[in-house]
Amino acid sequence: MSLPPSYPDPSEIMAAITIQDDPAERAKEGMKRIGECIVVMESEFRTIQDFVQWLDGQRVVRDVYGDVKLYASEWSGIHEAYTDLIQESQVTAHNLARELGYLVDVLLPISHNVNFQDALKEKAVDHYIKDLENFTEDAEKSRTRFLRIEKNVQNFQEKLTTALYASAGAPGNEGFANLEAVWREMENSNVRRVFYELEDRLSVVGRVWPILTADSEMLQRHLKDLRFAAGVLIFEKRVNSAKDIYDTFMASLDVYVSAVVAVKK
Incomplete structure (x- = not known):
């Protein structure tokens, strides 16, 4: 059984996300690290799968x-549940990226257009905010599912370790002698370390x-707080001022989608 490729400690990943830099570049760097983390996790899942299949055979x-x-x-x-969640999250992020394009494809153009009534422009902004609110709900569900899978991995590891110790005195087993090969394989494959790192x-x-929800909520607040005042220039300023937040949000989404697509190949 081969070890998964090494990768920096997870604390280094979170440090990269919080570096003081251009917001869009910071978002891309943080998501790039998370994307690389996803690739390593696939190897970790397979390493543990190889071990438990070998263990079952013993x-x-x-x-x-x-x-x-x-x-x-x-x-x-557990692995299938994780894979399904990753694939669904890729679809969610991809769809959101497409919907977010509404800001530059629709809101910005009509902000320059004097032929659009103020009420129609406000309706367009309200529609955009609603899409962001829907994403926030979906993101929270995905977060909850990730936490559940993380807990399932932890429980599986604890249950397996407990069972190995208990098996030493189980009927049909002659003490630890029958389990020496198992402990040796666990050490050789570093499977316990892989569990903790996973x-x-x-x-x-x-x-x-x-992270993505925070970007979404920031964009929502920005568009809600800058309520429309009479005049095209005010609306144009309102939409343009949301562009920086949008750019950071899109940078995160684009890198995340690319990372997940790479895992699926």
């Missing part, structure tokens, strides 16, 4: 009744949604 983990306990199927289920990376990647 048939040494037993319950209190002496019956063999198997783990590969359960781990596959948990850390899941925590980091799960933060992508609070």
Whole structure:
């Protein structure tokens, strides 16, 4: 079983996200690190899958009744849930990126157009804000699912470790002698380290949604606070002033979508 490629500690990833820099560049750098983290996680999932499949083949983990306990199927289920969530999040981010284009494709052009009534312009902004609010709800659901998967990985690791110790005294097992090969393989594959690092990376990647949600809410507040005052120039200034926030938001989304697409290939 091969080790997954090494990657900086997750704390380094979060440090990169908070560097003082141009907001759009900071967003891209932070999302790039998270994207690289996603790639490593795929290798970590496979490393653990290889180990539990090998472990099942040894048939040494037993319950209190002496019956063999198997783990590969359960781990596959956790990995599949993670893969589904990553793919769904890619679709969510991609769709949002397309919808966000409404600001530059529609709001900015009509802000320059004197033929559009003020009421129609306000309606267009309200529609845009509603799309952002819908994304915030979807992002919170994704964040909750990431937390659930992170917890499932932690529980699986704890349950497996407990079962290995308990198996030493289970009927049909002759103490730790029958489990020596298992402990040796765990050390050789560094699977325990991989478990802990996978948990850390899941925590980091799960933060992508609070980051994107913060951008979304900032853009919402900006557009809501700058209420329309009579005159085309005021509306144009209002929409143009949201452009910097939009650019940062889009930079994050673009890099995240690219990272997830790379994993799916």
